[in-house]
Amino acid sequence: MYLIGIDVGGMSIKGGLVDMSGNILYKTSIPTTEKYTAEYSISEDIKKVIDLVLEGAKTDIKQVKGIGIGQPGSVDSKRGIIRYSNNISLERVPVADELHKYFDVPIYLNNDANCAALGEYVFGAGKGYKDIVFVTLGTGVGTGFIIDGKLFEGRDCAGAEGGHMVINTSADSPRCNCGRSGCWEAYASATALIRQTTEAMQKHPDSLMHKIAKEEGKVSGKTAFAAAKQGDKAGQEVVDKYIGYITCGLLNLVNIFCPDAILIGGGISYEKEYLTAPIQSAVNEKRFGAAFNPYVEVKTASLKNDAGILGAAALVL
C-alpha cells in the first residue's frame, strides 16, 4: 500500500506517491490559482494533482491507504475543512467532503506546520523522540508540537500557533499579520531577518553585506549569515540578534513543553550548526530549572524540500 501526500502552497500544489517508509516514488505539481470560488474550489485542483500522481506513478487508487493534505492557514482537521487561509484567500472550504466525491479512501487535512512536524516525527529527524517542538523559519514562523507521540493541535485544531506568541510587548515592536505587535514571527521569520539585515545595511554602508547582496541580486535570509562567516562585524551582529530572537521563542516553548528535541526547519535551517550550536547552548543554560530538568536536544529538520509531501502523507499513518 502507498500514501498520497499533497502540499498546498501559495505558488503551487505539489503531490507525491509515498511508500510506507517515506520514500517518494513519484511527484508532480501544478500552479495555484488565485481565484478559487464556490464554483471552482481548490479541491478541483487538488483532485487534478492526485490524478496526475496516480497516472504518473502508474498506480490505482485501490493501492492507496489514504490521502493527506497540508495547507497553510487555519484548518479544522477533524472535519477536513479549511477554516481560512490568508495567502491563498480561502474561507470555509470542506476539502475532505469535496474530494470524497472522487476518491473512496480516507482523506486527512491539516495545517502545513503541523504536517511538517508530523513528517519529521514519522520519517525524519524526529524519529525516536516522543515529544517534539518543531519550528519552521520561512516567510512566517510555523510551529508544530508532538506530545507523547501524538500531534497536538489545541482544542478544535485551533492552537499550535507558537509563531503568534508575543516576545516583545514594547510599544515600538513590529506589527504582525495576526493583528498583534511583537509576535515571534515578526522577529524570527526569514522575512524578519531580511528586514533586520536591510536596516543594518543602512546603518553600515561599509559592511560586506552590501557586496554579498549585490552578488545575490537581492537581500535574502542568507546575506547576513554569509557576511558573518567572512568576519563582517555588522553581519555578525545581525546574526547574533536574530539567533537571540529564535532562541527566545524556543526557550518559551521549552519551558511549556519540555520536549525531547527541538527541530528547526525552513530556509534558515540550511545554516545548520552555525544556527543550532548557539541555540543548543542557550537551551542548555537558560531553560527553566536547567540544573534539574531533562536535556533538550536542538537539531535541524531533515526532510528539506520534500517536507511538505512527506508531512502530508504522514497524516494517513
Next chain:
Amino acid sequence: MYLIGIDVGGMSIKGGLVDMSGNILYKTSIPTTEKYTAEYSISEDIKKVIDLVLEGAKTDIKQVKGIGIGQPGSVDSKRGIIRYSNNISLERVPVADELHKYFDVPIYLNNDANCAALGEYVFGAGKGYKDIVFVTLGTGVGTGFIIDGKLFEGRDCAGAEGGHMVINTSADSPRCNCGRSGCWEAYASATALIRQTTEAMQKHPDSLMHKIAKEEGKVSGKTAFAAAKQGDKAGQEVVDKYIGYITCGLLNLVNIFCPDAILIGGGISYEKEYLTAPIQSAVNEKRFGAAFNPYVEVKTASLKNDAGILGAAALVL
C-alpha cells in the same frame, strides 16, 4: 472514602480531609521550617500534618483513598520526588517513598500550580470544560494546563512553566528569578504589580495611590486597583498596563492551546470582573484567527483560600 490534600507553602504546610465532592471536612496546618536536611526531611512535617488531620477528623487512614501533595518548585510527579524548590530550599527529596513508610495508600505529588489547575477542573470554576489554561497571579506567575481532561505537565513533568515565557526581549526588561529577563512573571505577578505601582507613585506624588497605601500600611497588589476605581488617573494607568501584561501572556497561551476557558487565580483574581472584562474583550478580538476559531471564556478561579488543599486532593482522583 475520603481524600487527603496537603498544600506545602513557604510559610506553612496545610492539610485537609476532603470528601469526594470537594468539601473540606477538617483542616489544619503547621509552620514550615527553613532547615530541612537529609536527617530531618520535609516528609516528616508532612507526616505530622497527615496525622493531625486524621486525628482531628477522627478518621483512620483506611478510610482514605489516597494522599495528594502540592509543592512549589519542580516536581517529578511520576516518581513522587521534589526536584528542587527555591523558596523552601529543597533538592531531590523522595517524598512519596519517605511517606510510604508510614502510610499504605497511594501518594501523589505535584507542582502547586498544576494542583490548583486540577482542583479548579475537578471541584471549581473549571468543571465542565475539557481544555483549560489556568494561571495564578501571586508572588510569581504559575500556570497549569488541562488538555482534553488531563493535566499536561510536559515531558518528565518538567514543563507547564508558562510564567517563564519571555514577553519582553528588550535589553531593559526586568530580571526574572529563573535567570532570563522579561519573563511574564516579571510583569504579571503581584510582586511585579507592586513594583509597577511603586514606580508610578514616585512619578505621581499627587496620586491617590499614596493615600491608599498609607491607609493600608504598605503598597500592595490592591493599591493601584483601589485608586483606579476612585478615578485616579495614575492608578488607572498602572492597572491598564498591568492588565495588558496579563493579557499578553494569556493570548500567547491561547494561541498555543486554544482552551475552552482561561481561569485566573491568586490574590489579584479578587478584582473579579474589573480584571476579567478587559481580558475577555482582548481575547475575543486579538487571539489568532479570532473570526474563525472557537470562543475562549475568561473567568476567575473559584476555590480561593482552599485551592491548595483541594487541588492536592484532586491529584488522587
